[in-house]
Amino acid sequence: MADLKFKDAAQCRYDEVSLGEVMMRIDPGDVPTARARTGRIWHGGGETNVAEGLAYCFGLRTAVVTALVDDGIGRNIENQLREAGVDTAHIVWFNTAGKGRFSTDAKGTLCNGINFTWSGKGVLPSVTEYYRAHTAIRELKPGDFDWDGLFAQGVRWFHTGGIYTLISPTSGAAAIEAMESAGRAGTFRSFDLNYRSKVEPDKERAREQNRRIVALTDFLVGNQSDFDDAIGETCRKVGKDEPFEVWLDAYSELLRNVAAKYPNLKLIGTQLRAALSADRINWGAVLYDTAEDRIHLAAVRENVEIADRTGGGDSFASGVAAALLKGKSLEDAVQWGAAHGICVQETPGDTTMVKQADVEKEVKRALTGGGVSALR
Numbered sequence: 001m002a003d004l005k006f007k008d009a010a011q012c013r014y015d016e017v018s019l020g021e022v023m024m025r026i027d028p029g030d031v032p033t034a035r036a037r038t039g040r041i042w043h044g045g046g047e048t049n050v051a052e053g054l055a056y057c058f059g060l061r062t063a064v065v066t067a068l069v070d071d072g073i074g075r076n077i078e079n080q081l082r083e084a085g086v087d088t089a090h091i092v093w094f095n096t097a098g099k100g101r102f103s104t105d106a107k108g109t110l111c112n113g114i115n116f117t118w119s120g121k122g123v124l125p126s127v128t129e130y131y132r133a134h135t136a137i138r139e140l141k142p143g144d145f146d147w148d149g150l151f152a153q154g155v156r157w158f159h160t161g162g163i164y165t166l167i168s169p170t171s172g173a174a175a176i177e178a179m180e181s182a183g184r185a186g187t188f189r190s191f192d193l194n195y196r197s198k199v200e201p202d203k204e205r206a207r208e209q210n211r212r213i214v215a216l217t218d219f220l221v222g223n224q225s226d227f228d229d230a231i232g233e234t235c236r237k238v239g240k241d242e243p244f245e246v247w248l249d250a251y252s253e254l255l256r257n258v259a260a261k262y263p264n265l266k267l268i269g270t271q272l273r274a275a276l277s278a279d280r281i282n283w284g285a286v287l288y289d290t291a292e293d294r295i296h297l298a299a300v301r302e303n304v305e306i307a308d309r310t311g312g313g314d315s316f317a318s319g320v321a322a323a324l325l326k327g328k329s330l331e332d333a334v335q336w337g338a339a340h341g342i343c344v345q346e347t348p349g350d351t352t353m354v355k356q357a358d359v360e361k362e363v364k365r366a367l368t369g370g371g372v373s374a375l376r
Helices: 048-057 072-083 147-152 171-184 203-214 224-231 244-261 312-325 330-345 356-368
Strands: 014-019 023-027 040-044 062-065 067-069 092-094 114-118 127-131 155-161 188-192 219-221 267-277 280-289 294-297 301-305
Touching (some): 014 048, 040 072, 048 312, 048 356, 155 171, 155 312, 171 203, 188 312, 244 267, 244 280, 267 312, 301 330
Parallel strands (some): 067 092
Antiparallel strands (some): 114 127, 267 280
16 A cells, blocks of 8 residues: 555644635526526635535545635635635635735725536536636735645645646746645645646646646546646547446556656546536546555446536545545545545535535445435
8 A cells, every 4th residue: 555644633733724716606506607597606616625525524624725805705705614614714815905915906906706607407518607817816926825834733634736726827836835845744745637728728838837746746636638638648548339447457557657757646546427418427436556556446336417516526535535534445535535526416516515424325335236215
């Protein structure tokens, strides 16, 4: 098994800290955004979803480092995070009085990110439309946050991702500063490639930035296309009608190539999602132990109906992290990750609405091939 060393929980203030963007999400429900007249308010962000999953679902002590404008939208986001058990003490607040380093005006020159996400239905895919070009989090740069001071308090796991690191000209350098500080403190580090063309359409710029961060990472997360889009690593082509074993053999080659180029990596995790329609998927996951050259496979769920695909990959990452921080095996970790990922897709919004007991029940159900019974 990979040599996974985590700081003693009793000596740490936090089990996990995430750095990244968090946005208000407006969900028009079953009506496409263009025809919507009402909507529900959620929140989400690729990096902060991991912290929230660990806090709410698995009962661990987490915090987020992000930046928000101090207005009603920012405070709504903060309140949602706090309701889920996430420590918001490390949010960098931009006042609207135009005074000081972290400030803006009251007319929205800087703002909090907002997205409209319609989850789709059947042959109509989910659609997310972003308003994030002038958000406060884009303004953070190296030196703006005391990372050494935070990690001195004790942090067992640090996480960031490819959405945040490419969101502005300075965000990548800020993430590297955080990853280097975490490394000096002996904190385990994870990075989700999470490539989004709407954030950075220039793949070569994305690859150059991400390769620097992967070199500082212990646990790398990404789906199959992320490895190509985000760091330029491709998988051998496999025919659509080929059996799963053929695909797994080709994918194993990719994982070994990535591990050889980045010997710092201890684990590589991937969620496997095949969309049959907007609300039906096949779902699985793998976790690669680089030291043992061994792939752990989660139970594959086929033709599963979902409510909202957003956040499934983030919830896979938090499920893996929760299992490992609680002393579970890598086999348990990949099962927890896959189970948490599918459970989150069964509920609306980006973030978790289930508890650890639900995850454990889903692991048992998937491994035994059981059905789903009503709880009365």
